[in-house]
Amino acid sequence: MTDVPFVLADGIARRDAVRGQALLQPTTFALHAGNRVAITGPSGSGKSVFLRALALLDPLDAGRITWHGAAVQRAAIPRYRRNVAYIRQRPALLDGSVEDNLRYPFELRTYRDVRFDRARAASLAAQAGRGDDFLDKSASELSGGEAQITALIRVLQLAPEVLLLDEPTASLDPESSRAIEGLVHAWFDDAPGRHASIWVSHDPAQATRMSERHLIMRAGVLDETARHEAAPVHHDHPEPGQ
Numbered sequence: 584m585t586d587v588p589f590v591l592a593d594g595i596a597r598r599d600a601v602r603g604q605a606l607l608q609p610t611t612f613a614l615h616a617g618n619r620v621a622i623t624g625p626s627g628s629g630k631s632v633f634l635r636a637l638a639l640l641d642p643l644d645a646g647r648i649t650w651h652g653a654a655v656q657r658a659a660i661p662r663y664r665r666n667v668a669y670i671r672q673r674p675a676l677l678d679g680s681v682e683d684n685l686r687y688p689f690e691l692r693t694y695r696d697v698r699f700d701r702a703r704a705a706s707l708a709a710q711a712g713r714g715d716d717f718l719d720k721s722a723s724e725l726s727g728g729e730a731q732i733t734a735l736i737r738v739l740q741l742a743p744e745v746l747l748l749d750e751p752t753a754s755l756d757p758e759s760s761r762a763i764e765g766l767v768h769a770w771f772d773d774a775p776g777r778h779a780s781i782w783v784s785h786d787p788a789q790a791t792r793m794s795e796r797h798l799i800m801r802a803g804v805l806d807e808t809a810r811h812e813a814a815p816v817h818h819d820h821p822e823p824g825q
């Protein structure tokens with residue numbers, strides 16, 4: 584690991600554009616290679632606001648995001664989002680088959696250097712316990728769990744460096760939740776020390792399973808003091824230097 588974080592939120596803040604109310608108080612947070620972070624906290628405390636800000640999906644009202652030590656310029660945002668992927672609670676799928684959905688990113692300019700690999704997609708589906716026919720299923724007929732598995736495979740096949748998971752299993756059955764967790768575990772283990780994740784969850788047991796570093800959001804304030812309380816400490820990965 585180097586001391587330069589993958590992603591650094593340097594004093595970032597967000598306000599309600601209409602009422603001016605603070606949604607995220609100025610927050611400095613570093614995500615290093617190998618980090619697996621969980622964020623819990625009450626509903627409406629700003630967990631999604633923070634994660635969306637980190638993903639550069641919403642404009643910042645203060646501060647900046649750096650990626651490998653450099654500010655992310657406007658032209659570099661697509662490349663940043665390719666590497667720092669945001670997974671939402673309710674995935675948006677296109678009409679058509681699962682395979683159509685998995686092929687879709689490769690039509691975008693940002694991914695013109697890579698090609699859809701059906702065998703790789705099928706192998707990810709198998710990892711999630713889905714059979715040979717999964718890629719041919721119609722997206723409109725998928726269960727909530729299958730839709731989220733599809734959305735996650737769509738991201739994983741593009742080899743992101745960071746996953747920002749915003750309650751990805753909140754409305755799923757336990758089997759689907761475990762499949763999602765398994766895919767993320769496998770992605771992490773595939774490249775030791777070269778990936779990092781933040782998982783927002785309301786489930787303390789899941790936060791424990793999916794992280795070594797546990798933060799709590801309360802009223803727009805990210806509390807670092809809960810670090811390592813949520814999980815037995817695995818010192819596979821060095822501490823972030825902050």
Ligand SMILES: Nc1ncnc2c1ncn2[C@@H]1O[C@H](COP(=O)(O)OP(=O)(O)OP(=O)(O)O)[C@@H](O)[C@H]1O
Pocket residue numbers: 598599600606624625626627628629630631632633800
């Ligand atoms: N773009 C926006 N403009 C104005 N207010 C917003 C915006 N996005 C979120 N909010 C408000 O910010 C607060 C925090 O929302 P956020 O979705 O981050 O909560 P959360 O901690 O993720 O909650 P939950 O656990 O229920 O998903 C809420 O009061 C929400 O209504």
